[in-house]
Amino acid sequence: MARVRYGARTEAEIAAARTASSRLPEVWSTGVVAVWESDPDAVAAVLPPPLKPTGRPLVRVNISKVDLPGYPLGAGSVAVAAEHGGVGGWYPLVMPMTHERALIGGREVFGEPKKLGEVEVERDGLVVRAALARHGIAFVEVRGAVSGALPLPEPSRRTDFYFKFLPAVDGSGFDADPVLVHCVRDEKVRKLEGVTGDVVLRESMYDPVADLPVRAVVEITIGEKTTVQRGHVAERVSAQALLPYIHQRYDDPAQILDGPPEGSG
Template structure:
């Protein structure tokens, strides 16, 4: 009988995959990162328990081109500063990716809020730089500026992100199983870092409403080349009734009533699109 590819794979195949993943080389990305202060009450409003606001009401957006062998990837995120127990980190609200391969592991293993989208970073010969995050024809984050001088390279550092991993209930309400809070620890190395003088523009989108996190004071914009690994662990079990009011953050429409073409699919561009 010919090999049936949907058939079971043996332990040897699983062990080969494990060994291969343990030998991954450094994967470098070039990205623009912007950090700003917003309204404290807004940060508090978007954090599901048991997360708490950090000392400063910070928002961070990162827009990167990742040098995945054979799979060039655009990867982005918008996150707010948060705290769990005695640990400070970031809670991402949306993480656009340019292809499905980057979605699967992050969503299913770590609970990352990844969605397919448009992600781009462009640097002009005159030193200008532009980065964007877009979905459904709307560029909801745009960072533009001019690259300045080189910055001192930071030492390798550990950075923490918070994710909620859950399965919506088969019966149409609640969860199947107990939701968990995941601590995802990344060890980051930087080989190039430059300052950027510029602006952050947030455009309203019903799918990605980051415009609700207004830029009150721009802290910094940087352009860098970085690599990191990541390891996750379950840090806490979450009470379903406390997480349910925030589940809509993960989906464009939890009731799946938007299965038709997105606005602008007839060739017209919606407001804020590029």
């Protein structure tokens, strides 16, 4: 019988696939990163327990084109500063990806809030524009001009926080206790430039980052970096405490009932 590709793989095939994935070459991305100070109450409101706000209400957007061999990828994230167990890091609210392959792995393994979306990174001389869009709305856009080269930072480590869970089959709660994941990223930068510009947030009922207003831009940069990540389960968390926040992960039609804050506009 001819091989049926949906059939079970042998132990040798599984081991070969695991070995191949562990030998991937360094993958470099070109991206724009913007950090701004926002409203402290708004930042605190989006953090599910046991995450806590840090001493500064920062929001960070990363918009990148990733140089995957034969498989170019647009990837982005919007995250707020958070702390857990004495570890400072970032809690991503949405992570648009341009391909399903990148989306599925991150969601299923780490619990990343990835969604299919559009990612743009453009540079024309000194002029830079980067944006994340879904449902036809560029809900965050960074615009500016390159102001000059910056010193290359030393290799650094960053922690992102994710909640990994599966909604219950009967639609009530979860199938098992959710877990809080610490995803540790080791980053190397080979090019970095400063950008003078601004961050534009647009209203979107599915990606309401406009609720995290730009009070003051801290920095905008454009650069090239490579990242290696690994994760571990930090703790199991209260299902009841997490339930009010799981809409962050999905495009729920009921979100049309969640109007923008009064006075926004």
